Amino acid sequence: MRISQLEGRRVALWGWGREGRAAFHALRERLPGLPLTLFCPEAEAEGARAETGGALQVETDATGAALSRFDVVVKSPGISPYKPEAQQALEQGTQFIGGTSLWFSEHARVDGVLPGTVCVxxxxxxxxxxxxxxxxxxxxxxxxGLAGNIGLPLLEVLDPQPAPEYWAVELSSYQTGEVARSGARPDVAIVLNIFPEHLDWHGSEQRYIDDKLSLVTGGHSRVAVLNAADEHLRALQLPHSEIVWFNQPEGWHMVGEVVHRGAQPVFDTSDTPLPGRHNRGNLCAVLAALEALGLDAVALAPAVRSFRPLPNRLQLLGERDGLRWVNDSISTTPHASLAALDCFAGQRIALLVGGHDRGLDWHDFAAHMRDTAPVEIVTMGGNGPRIHALLQPLADEGRFGLHAAGDLPHAVELARAALGAQGGVVLLSPGAPSFGAYRDYVARGRHFAALAGFDPDSISAIPGLGIA
Incomplete structure (x- = not known):
């Protein structure tokens, strides 16, 4: 659906975060006379009225009946379409779309393909x-252009002049279905891996997998770049797309620390700033995508050395008091915590885990702790007690130290004490969202940096956002 197709229809916004604001400004610019209603929490209502100069009718109770009054609801990504109130409105004929869908519809060509657009x-x-x-x-x-879930809503860069030659667009599982529903086809789509996550939003593990894969199963990109090492991806059949596999001997893959294209060694990643072997492996996906765009990936590979790592992702803050501090606040699954531990294998580590409880299974994490445990594990947050109970039998065997913290400051204090004068790595890789205790993972990472003695502002900026 294009923005112009909203003319004359009853339209509401649902959510007033950055995505909601971006949707408001895009609709107001293209359709200045279109009446708009906003559904948001009571705590945000007064601020929304003031920020928009009264241009919005604001309501704070997004019931199914209230949503059903509208033909179209432009929903922020964090609000699940599987909520009962959304399902009730859907049954009454209300259409739910997101900013991602609007952006892709606006940019779609006659044949649906968006040349130069790569979704990840x-x-x-x-x-x-x-x-x-x-x-x-x-x-x-x-x-x-670098935008999407990475921190810049697509509707904030709806019509840049001059337009970029290429778009690099990150999509969360909340947004992948929006591409399929837009009718637009990405030039290239990259899918890196699939592990259970966001089950509270999707409702089940299978629905999460289906929604995540909809980028390629419904988005029908010209080329799909897929990880041959992932069982969910290996099983895919995509009749509408050319499939390019990475992480297999015939394509782009890693041998030790060296990237290969088939049998040809291309680039030694050992001196690059990419954090963790999994990110170095994902370089293979990037090189495959560049090749799919018709570019010389072999010649471009060495430019990785000038890449600046992103904040909150295995981010080495520095050293304080004989300890190295690593901020992996974006880690929201047990698999991510295991990958973080692997990056510092052989070092003395105090690992901080736990946060909002989404019901994810931590048994596999606990099984790994039999042989690859850090010196100390500190649990915290809503699912901290559940993780702690799983790990307690192993701690009783003396495989690692185990403590429970009331909050992040307490966890940092326990980690300092556990590592002591011998030093080591204090690793925040929670394996869980920050909801409840923090606004988002960025706020959690900033607090961790401050507790470690670093300036939060200096470690928070995402390099390269926008168009350049």
Whole structure:
């Protein structure tokens, strides 16, 4: 659906975060006379009225009946369409769309394909991969837009002049279905991996997988770049797309620390700033995508050395009091915490885990702790007690130290004491969202940096956002 198609229809916005604000400004610019209603929490209502100069009718009770009054509801990504009130309105004929869908519809060509648009998704590594893609495209001299779930809503860059040659777009599982519903086809779609996550939003593990994969199963990109090492991806059949596999011997893959294209060694990643072996492996996905765009990926690979890692993603803050501090606040699954531990294998680690409880299974994490445990594990947050109970039998065997913290400051205090004068790495990789205790993972990472003695402002900016 294009924005012009909203003319004359009853339209509401649902959510007043950055995505909601972006939708408001885009609709107001294109359709200045269109009446708009906003559904948001009571705490945000007065601020929304003041910010929009009264241009919005604000309501604070998004019931199914209230939503049903509208033909179209432009929903923020964090609000699940599977909520009972959304389902009730849907049954009454209300259409739910998001800013991602609007952006793709606005940019779609006659045949549906968006030339030069590369979408990236995956349970972990998608932000670094998207940013790295934009970095290499710019290194080749191409004007490139970096936007989406990475921190810049697409509707904030709806009509840039001059338009970029390429778009690097990160999509969360909340947004992938929007692409399929827009009718637009990405030029290239990258799917890195699939692990259970966001089950509270999607409602089940299978629905999460289906929604995540809808980027390629429903988005029908010209080329789908898929990880051959992922069982969910290996099983895919995509009759509408060319499939390019990475992480297999015939394509782009890693041998030790060296990136290969088939049998050809291309680039030694050991001296690059990419954090963690999984991110170095995802470089293979980026190089495959560049090749799918018709660019010389072999020649571009060395430009990885000038890449600036993103904040909150295995981010080495520095050293304080004989300890190295690593901020991996974006880690929201047990698999992400395991990957973080692997990056510092062989070092003395105090790991901080726990946060909002979404019901994810931590048994596999606990099983790994039999052989690859850090020196100390500190649990915290809503699911902290559940993780603690799983780990207690192993701690009783003396495999690692285990403590429970009331909050992040307490967890940092316990980690300092556990590592002591011998030093080591204090690793915040919670494996869980920050909801409840913090506004988002960025706020959690900033607090961790401050507790460690670093300036939060200096570690928070995402390099390269926007168009350059």
């Amino acid at each position: 998704t995956g349970t972990k590594g998608k932000s670094t991969t998207t940013s790295l893609l934009a970095h290499l495209l710019r290194a080749a001299g191409h004007r490139t």
